[in-house]
Amino acid sequence: MxxxxxxxxxxxxxxxxxxxxxxxxxxxxxxxxxxxxxxxxxxxxxxxxxxxxxxxxxxxGFNPPAMAASPNNQATQQMIVKADPDRVFSVAQQAFTAWPRGEFVAADAETHVVKGLSRTKVFKFVDDITVAIAPTSDDPPQTQLSIQSVGRMGEYDFGGNQRNINEYVETLKSFL
Incomplete structure (x- = not known):
């Protein structure tokens, strides 16, 4: 030493x-x-x-990996919802607060982006979740959601980010 x-x-x-x-x-x-x-x-x-x-x-001489250094530490899912974009924007914020492992961080009304985070159960590692909302058609009103979950630490998430997205989508669907 x-x-x-x-x-x-x-x-x-x-x-x-x-x-x-x-x-x-x-x-x-x-x-x-x-x-x-x-x-x-x-x-x-x-x-x-x-x-x-x-x-x-x-x-x-261990050097911890940088934030989101690997494509194996993130997941993305896109989906179309039959609802008005403004309603989906407000429901996306509510879904973070109703989701047991989720936490609402910020929402930008101009760009229709909602940000939140999720913590793992045991070690409380943080994953950042971003929901981008875009209108696709007016008659009937449809909205496209692009949901991305990125882990802050490590090179591999062992399916945790996809699980975050699936749990968030189920919570979101319960409000729609």
């Missing part, structure tokens, strides 16, 4: 010192907590998992 400290940059040295002293990252004014909060892996995972991941990173 001392060889690593000599070659490491200041922020890595601070993280290594924090881990060796076991200073809890709760104190926001401490230099250790400020440095740890800048590491993406610590922000995404719970503190215990973050410290274990940092120890593995220092030991084996």
């Amino acid at each position: 001392s060889i690593y400290r000599e070659r490491a940059s200041t922020s890595h040295r601070t993280i290594a010192t924090c881990l060796s002293l076991a200073i809890p990252p709760r104190n926001r004014h401490h230099k250790c907590s400020q440095t740890l909060s800048r590491v993406p892996l610590v922000r995404q995972l719970k503190p215990a998992f973050g410290i274990i991941a940092l120890l593995l990173a220092f030991t084996f």
